[in-house]
Amino acid sequence: MRKPFIAANWKMYKTTGETNDFIKDFLPAVSSATDVDIVLAPPFTSLPLAAGLLKGSNVNLSAQDIYFEKEGAYTGEISSGMLVDIGCQYVIIGHSERRQYFNEDDETVNKKIKAAKEAGLGVIFCIGETIEEREGGKTEDIIKREVDGGLKDISPDNLVVAYEPIWAIGTGKTATPEIAQETHAFVRARLKALYNDKADDLRILYGGSVKPENISELMTKPDVDGALVGGASLKADSFSKIVNFK
Numbered sequence: 001m002r003k004p005f006i007a008a009n010w011k012m013y014k015t016t017g018e019t020n021d022f023i024k025d026f027l028p029a030v031s032s033a034t035d036v037d038i039v040l041a042p043p044f045t046s047l048p049l050a051a052g053l054l055k056g057s058n059v060n061l062s063a064q065d066i067y068f069e070k071e072g073a074y075t076g077e078i079s080s081g082m083l084v085d086i087g088c089q090y091v092i093i094g095h096s097e098r099r100q101y102f103n104e105d106d107e108t109v110n111k112k113i114k115a116a117k118e119a120g121l122g123v124i125f126c127i128g129e130t131i132e133e134r135e136g137g138k139t140e141d142i143i144k145r146e147v148d149g150g151l152k153d154i155s156p157d158n159l160v161v162a163y164e165p166i167w168a169i170g171t172g173k174t175a176t177p178e179i180a181q182e183t184h185a186f187v188r189a190r191l192k193a194l195y196n197d198k199a200d201d202l203r204i205l206y207g208g209s210v211k212p213e214n215i216s217e218l219m220t221k222p223d224v225d226g227a228l229v230g231g232a233s234l235k236a237d238s239f240s241k242i243v244n245f246k
């Protein structure tokens with residue numbers, strides 16, 4: 001039985017004051033949600049504050065990206081070790097916005113996953129196709145390429161996969177539960193090709209306009225093990241409803 005995993009990706013939103021206000025409202029609203037792994041991914045500037053506020057709670061902390069080197073002359077970058085140092089447990093890697101705006105390819109994603117796991121971080125690994133790719137019948141090719149390239153020589157421990165169709169991110173267009181299930185089943189088949197039976201233990205999250213109104217139906221699907229939530233995770237009220245979907 002896979003434990004549901006629900007993560008908030010705040011992207012480039014929230015000051016430290018806003019982070020403080022959110023967490024103060026959010027923690028009491030989810031304190032009894034013990035049968036779900038809950039993760040918040042604020043921007044870098046809010047991570048130390050969030051680490052302090054979440055300590056001892058049932059909510060884990062994630063960053064939204066790392067650089068793959070341990071240290072060095074890489075102006076503007078943050079390493080995995082620095083995140084572990086401030087109390088981060090996870091990092092999101094390969095988000096479509098990183099791939100699209102910052103030219104991250106599968107090889108870079110693979111190096112980042114390796115670096116994160118070496119430092120002891122859990123990884124939320126994102127994959128997904130554009131609308132042109134879906135309409136052109138290329139979804140499975142893209143997923144195969146991203147899974148095989150991103151996870152080359154990576155072990156399955158402490159790994160969570162997020163399937164996020166790019167056409168559903170921030171657009172209000174959610175994949176139907178049927179489309180999500182069909183694609184998640186394909187993702188799991190690819191994971192099985194890499195990890196055999198261990199793929200049955202991996203959580204595959206759905207991401208793309210998840211809201212309090214659609215989470216319960218998505219979660220009825222056998223291969224949908226949780227959600228990565230952008231817009232609807234920015235308000236404590238709406239994200240706590242998603243976490244308490246049962």
Ligand code: PEP
Nearest residue numbers: 169170207208209230231
């Ligand atoms: C995301 O950024 O990972 C995401 C799924 O965003 P949204 O929920 O806003 O579509």
